[in-house]
Amino acid sequence: AQKVTQAQTEISVVEKEDVTLxxxxxxxxxxxxxxxxxxxxxxxxxxxxxxNSFDEQNEISGRYSWxxxxxxxxxxxxxxxxxxxxxxxxxxxxxxxxxxxxxYFGSGTKLNVKP
Amino acid sequence: xxxxxxxPSNKVTEKGKDVELRCDPISGHTALYxxxxxxxxxxxxLIYFQGxxxxxxxxxxxxxxxxxxxxxxxxxxxxxxxxxxxxxVYLCASSLGTGVEQFFGPGTRLTVL
Numbered sequence: 379a380q381k382v383t384q385a386q387t388e389i390s391v392v393e394k395e396d397v398t399l400x401x402x403x404x405x406x407x408x409x410x411x412x413x414x415x416x417x418x419x420x421x422x423x424x425x426x427x428x429x430n431s432f433d434e435q436n437e438i439s440g441r442y443s444w445x446x447x448x449x450x451x452x453x454x455x456x457x458x459x460x461x462x463x464x465x466x467x468x469x470x471x472x473x474x475x476x477x478x479x480x481x482y483f484g485s486g487t488k489l490n491v492k493p
Numbered sequence: 494x495x496x497x498x499x500x501p502s503n504k505v506t507e508k509g510k511d512v513e514l515r516c517d518p519i520s521g522h523t524a525l526y527x528x529x530x531x532x533x534x535x536x537x538x539l540i541y542f543q544g545x546x547x548x549x550x551x552x553x554x555x556x557x558x559x560x561x562x563x564x565x566x567x568x569x570x571x572x573x574x575x576x577x578x579x580x581x582v583y584l585c586a587s588s589l590g591t592g593v594e595q596f597f598g599p600g601t602r603l604t605v606l
Contacts, residue, residue, distance in 0.1 A: 411592050423584070423597040469535065478592030479524060479543055485535040 381405065382472050384484035391460050392492050399455045399487045401470030409475040412453045418466040429453065460491045497598035499585050505604045506575055514570040514601045518587030525568050526586040526595060527560055536584065542568065543591065575605045
């Protein structure tokens with residue numbers, strides 16, 4: 379079974395629209411970490427955020443915000459006022475207490491932001 | 494500072510040949526990881542090295558795949574007798590420890606003809 383599910387394969391929005399990328403995870407561990415990475419067309423993955431399982435506070439960083447809800451096992455990512463430079467593939471990942479070295483990545487969501 | 498580097502950036506080989514892919518992690522990072530990303534897919538874990546511990550090879554898809562990490566730094570991923578299904582981008586990452594962000598290299602695009 380998939381430990382991390384990103385059901386949205388591809389999303390297209392027009393610049394300045396808000397967009398939310400969904401991430402649902404599955405784990406039996408009570409201690410775990412969740413991550414988001416961005417993979418622009420150039421190909422190199424860029425780290426965006428790490429969140430531990432004990433911290434459910436939402437986080438905001440500029441136009442980016444993350445909503446972590448343990449009740450629904452979700453860690454969604456919202457981009458406010460999207461820009462063309464946000465076009466990329468976004469990956470959600472899970473790291474569990476069983477072995478924190480192993481990252482389980484979702485299949486990614488491709489975001490197209492059109493001018 | 495220097496990030497994770499990988500070489501070559503592109504490799505085209507013929508079916509049945511062996512290939513070696515190299516990864517230079519960020520200096521001081523104790524952990525090193527290899528992933529495979531097939532076209533339009535997510536990242537598939539292959540192997541990781543953490544400090545002086547035995548590597549976790551649980552993600553290697555077959556015994557044609559092997560990896561070494563010499564002196565706790567540079568790593569080489571070797572694929573023997575390459576097959577067309579091995580065609581993918583091979584990504585290397587490193588991190589300061591466990592459960593922390595991994596920093597990725599630009600990848601090696603392998604094409605097996």
